[in-house]
C-alpha cells in the first residue's frame with residue numbers, strides 16, 4: 001500500500017536542519033550572498049556529498065563554482081585522493097572558492113579551478129573519465145552541459161542538474177532512457193539526478 005500524502009513527509013526545514021553547515025560552509029554561503037550569487041541549499045549539499053561518497057568519486061566536474069559552497073560538499077564526499085575540476089568564468093568567484101577549499105583543509109592539488117565558460121572548457125576534458133558531473137552554471141547552457149556530461153561520465157557515473165524544475169530538460173533526460181536512469185527530486189533547488197547507462 002502506498003503511504004498517504006503527508007504521512008511521512010520531510011519538510012524543507014527538516015531537511016535543511018538535518019544538513020549541518022560548519023563555519024567554512026557558512027563562510028562560503030555568506031560570500032555568495034555578498035556577491036548576489038545563489039548556492040545550493042544545505043540539504044542539496046548533503047545530497048551531493050552522499051552521491052560523491054556512494055560513487056567512490058575520484059574525478060568530479062562542477063559547472064558553476066560560485067564561491068565554493070557546493071564544491072566543498074562534493075570534496076567532503078569524494079575519495080581522499082580525488083580531484084574536483086570546477087569551471088567558472090568569473091575570476092573573483094574562483095579566488096574565493098580556492099580560499100574556501102584551502103580553509104576547509106583541502107590541499108591545492110585536490111581542486112582544479114578552471115577559468116572559462118563551460119561550453120568552451122568541457123570539450124577539452126577526457127571522455128568517460130569522470131565519476132560525477134554537477135551542472136549549476138549558466139541556465140541557458142544546461143541542456144548542452146548535460147549532453148557533454150553524457151560523453152564525460154564513465155558508465156554508472158552520476159549526473160546532477162540544479163534548476164531542473166523548469167523547462168523540458170528533466171523530461172528530455174528521462175525520455176533518453178538509453179543514456180540515463182533519472183529521478184527528479186522534490187527539492188527547493190530543482191534537483192535532477194541521473195546515472196549514465
Ligand SMILES: C[S@@+](CC[C@H](N)C(=O)[O-])C[C@H]1O[C@@H](n2cnc3c(N)ncnc32)[C@H](O)[C@@H]1O
Pocket residue numbers: 037038039040063064065066067068069070071087088089090093116117118119136137138141
Ligand atoms: C548559481 S552559481 C553556482 C553556485 C555553486 N554551484 C554553489 O552552489 O555554491 C552560478 C555560477 O555559474 C557561473 N557561470 C556563469 N556562466 C557560466 C558558464 N557559461 N559556464 C560556467 N559557469 C558559469 C557564475 O559565475 C556563477 O559563479
